[in-house]
Amino acid sequence: MNAPLRIWHPFTQEALDPQPLRVARGEGAHLYLEDGRRVIDAISSWWVSIHGHCHPAIMAAIARQAEKLDHVLLAGFTHAPIEELCALLRGVLPAGLDHIFFSDNGSTAVEVALKMAVQYWRNTGQPRKTSIVALEHAYHGDTVGAMSASADSSFTDPFGSFRFPVYRAHSAYCYRCPVGKTRASCDIECVERLAQLLEARSDEIAAVIVEPLLQGAGGMIVHPVEFLRRVRELCSRYDTLLIADEVLTGFGRCGAMFACDLAGVTPDLMCLSKGLGGGVLPMGGTVATGRVHNTFVGDDHSRTFYHGHSYTGNPLAAAAAVASLKIFEAEPIFDRIAAIAEIHRQRLAAITNHPAVGDTRSIGTVAAIELRADDPGYSSGRRPKLYRFFLERGILLRPLGHILYVLPPFCISADDLHYVYDRIAESLESCPAR
Numbered sequence: 333m334n335a336p337l338r339i340w341h342p343f344t345q346e347a348l349d350p351q352p353l354r355v356a357r358g359e360g361a362h363l364y365l366e367d368g369r370r371v372i373d374a375i376s377s378w379w380v381s382i383h384g385h386c387h388p389a390i391m392a393a394i395a396r397q398a399e400k401l402d403h404v405l406l407a408g409f410t411h412a413p414i415e416e417l418c419a420l421l422r423g424v425l426p427a428g429l430d431h432i433f434f435s436d437n438g439s440t441a442v443e444v445a446l447k448m449a450v451q452y453w454r455n456t457g458q459p460r461k462t463s464i465v466a467l468e469h470a471y472h473g474d475t476v477g478a479m480s481a482s483a484d485s486s487f488t489d490p491f492g493s494f495r496f497p498v499y500r501a502h503s504a505y506c507y508r509c510p511v512g513k514t515r516a517s518c519d520i521e522c523v524e525r526l527a528q529l530l531e532a533r534s535d536e537i538a539a540v541i542v543e544p545l546l547q548g549a550g551g552m553i554v555h556p557v558e559f560l561r562r563v564r565e566l567c568s569r570y571d572t573l574l575i576a577d578e579v580l581t582g583f584g585r586c587g588a589m590f591a592c593d594l595a596g597v598t599p600d601l602m603c604l605s606k607g608l609g610g611g612v613l614p615m616g617g618t619v620a621t622g623r624v625h626n627t628f629v630g631d632d633h634s635r636t637f638y639h640g641h642s643y644t645g646n647p648l649a650a651a652a653a654v655a656s657l658k659i660f661e662a663e664p665i666f667d668r669i670a671a672i673a674e675i676h677r678q679r680l681a682a683i684t685n686h687p688a689v690g691d692t693r694s695i696g697t698v699a700a701i702e703l704r705a706d707d708p709g710y711s712s713g714r715r716p717k718l719y720r721f722f723l724e725r726g727i728l729l730r731p732l733g734h735i736l737y738v739l740p741p742f743c744i745s746a747d748d749l750h751y752v753y754d755r756i757a758e759s760l761e762s763c764p765a766r
């Protein structure tokens with residue numbers, strides 16, 4: 333008899349990490365375990381579950397669509413749900429972004445953007461422009477291109493020879509300012525590194541990729557709005573494409589539909605996923621301006637974007653995405669987002685001077701507490717202890733090393749969110765510094 337087929341869990345060290353918990357069902361901001369426990373999903377199940385689990389409108393839309401069309405390839409075919417999705421996205425995307433290329437997750441949305449940027453310059457007769465600039469602390473996904481643009485970390489260590497080289501510009505990480513300034517008096521000098529890179533190398537740089545306003549996995553680092561504006565200006569001045577990876581920040585997460593909206597910035601390419609599929613079914617999208625798209629059109633096949641994934645534009649995922657965008661219209665989502673943001677601000681203010689806390693920061697529905705640690709970084713000994721501490725109290729939080737963050741579904745109740753913060757306050761007293 334063959335041994336049973338066992339699940340190889342993501343980001344998991346089987347020899348050290350706790351056994352996975354068996355989840356029976358989800359509803360709103362809660363997960364219900366098979367053993368009867370209820371857990372507050374305070375990280376929206378890896379940042380996807382914007383409307384909470386099993387929103388009835390999304391479930392019903394998927395069920396209705398399942399009776400009509402499960403899947404069809406998107407080359408040579410189209411269908412109603414994907415077209416309806418485009419119509420709704422048109423209403424919320426920044427003006428100027430008017431072509432969307434679908435894929436099926438955040439990493440593929442990034443891969444597509446990187447490849448489009450490189451081919452864009454080839455199509456315009458500048459084939460030398462193939463290099464990418466990315467930020468320190470960046471995280472863009474785990475496929476090879478996305479991993480190349482991501483910062484060096486324990487995630488990327490084994491693949492050093494495999495990743496293509498990218499130029500690194502400073503992140504506007506104010507708490508650990510890369511140029512030794514303080515936010516109160518700085519003039520965003522951290523952007524100078526990018527300016528110098530573009531000045532020296534714009535003839536070879538295809539694109540600058542950023543997570544706009546919020547670097548997620550790198551530590552929930554919140555950037556000043558002015559930083560993103562300057563990046564946009566520099567990209568325009570040096571004729572380089574700007575890729576905004578809104579995989580995490582899109583769909584209300586940062587307080588506006590897209591983080592770029594908060595800065596009044598339109599990128600040349602925008603990557604979408606996570607909330608795009610309503611947090612229910614996988615879907616990725618790379619949105620391009622007409623300027624980019626039009627260079628791929630012509631009677632010469634060499635201009636074609638030869639890229640595609642089997643499940644591109646899947647009708648069930650598209651139906652979920654449509655239902656999700658309709659929820660933004662039918663329910664007071666932005667009021668809920670504002671209420672979460674206010675609780676974040678109040679509760680962070682109350683702990684920011686605690687001796688265990690190095691920095692607190694928030695944007696929209698995302699709040700982060702950077703703890704003082706003897707061993708800062710993703711492998712900090714604080715991570716497993718905090719993870720266990722919160723789970724034992726019915727809360728799913730997955731600290732990024734010594735950085736604790738709260739990123740709840742928009743439907744979380746004020747009571748639940750305060751409960752999370754009450755337990756965070758307790759953890760500051762009881763969890764050791766390493």
Ligand SMILES: Cc1ncc(COP(=O)(O)O)c(C=O)c1O
Pocket residue numbers: 437438439440442471472473474543548549577578579580581605606
């Ligand atoms: C900003 C950003 N880009 C890309 C990705 C990759 O998305 P996926 O995990 O769906 O491949 C993530 C995932 O967390 C992300 O936060």
